[in-house]
Amino acid sequence: SAATSSDFINTGGTLTLNVNAVNTLADTPGGNWINDALGMVGGVTGGTTINLGAGTYAAGTSITKNNVTIDGGNRQAKISVAAGQTGVTIDASNVTLEGLEIAGPVVGDQATITWSDNSWGVQVTHATNTNVTIDDNDIHNLRTGILIANSGNPVSGAASGSITNNVIEDTKGGILVQYRDGSTFTISGNSQGQYGNEWGIVTGLQLAKISSDPSSARQTQILNWANANNGMTVLDRQYATGNRSAVIVDATG
DSSP, rough: OOGGGGGEETTTTEEEEEEEEOOEEOTTTTTOHHHHHHHHHHOOTTTTEEESSSSSEEEEEOOSSSSSSEETTTEOOOOOOTTOOOOEEEEEEEEEEEEEEEEEESSSSSGGGGGGGOEEEEEEOTTTTTTTTEEEEEEEEESSSEEOTTTTTOOSOOOEEEEESSSEESEEEEEEEEOOOOOOOEEEEOOOOOOSSSEEEEEESSSSOOSSSHHHHHHHHHHHHHHHHTTTOOTTTTTTSSSSSSOOOOOOO
């Protein structure tokens, strides 16, 4: 384990775990230090913060307990994601991911990614996962940066929270929202780098198509998201027309 008894601090019902505090640089082969730390989290009244030391960590982290913060120390902690893997899966509420680098297997720019090249930076699983914060992370070289799954398209409810101040780069979809319109998330301050993303923000995935333009209010929301996220392209897949912030024209004709 990367944590020892001296790395646990319990103050007023709030637990802090310092993982890899000596900056060992790499996760144990075949292990997962973050999941090991999460396995030690009980019903802590004030929640748990897991601080990650500088280094490379295994993908496949799964957060299933509420009131958990994972802090990557200003992007010094890197989660390395291989093809077919997810960096972090969230199936809980009041969860914060901040200051992480999540790096995928894509080599070159996003134009080389095929629809079968599955890899995900972060997945928020269910509509019952509320108050999820994904802030100040560097997420890149993946099929999908962040997926808000709302798994199973439940009749009511929607995952909620904020996706802010992340650099999301070199993906086919930077932020994807399934079965919902994205309105339950604050999405702002995100940006992309030199390779960009095929689409920055996509909502309404898996919903039945509406063969008309969205309302003027919805079109305004689409443009506001683009403006609030440094010009990232926005697409609402639920609508057939009038559903995007930009039209991309192939220079080759």
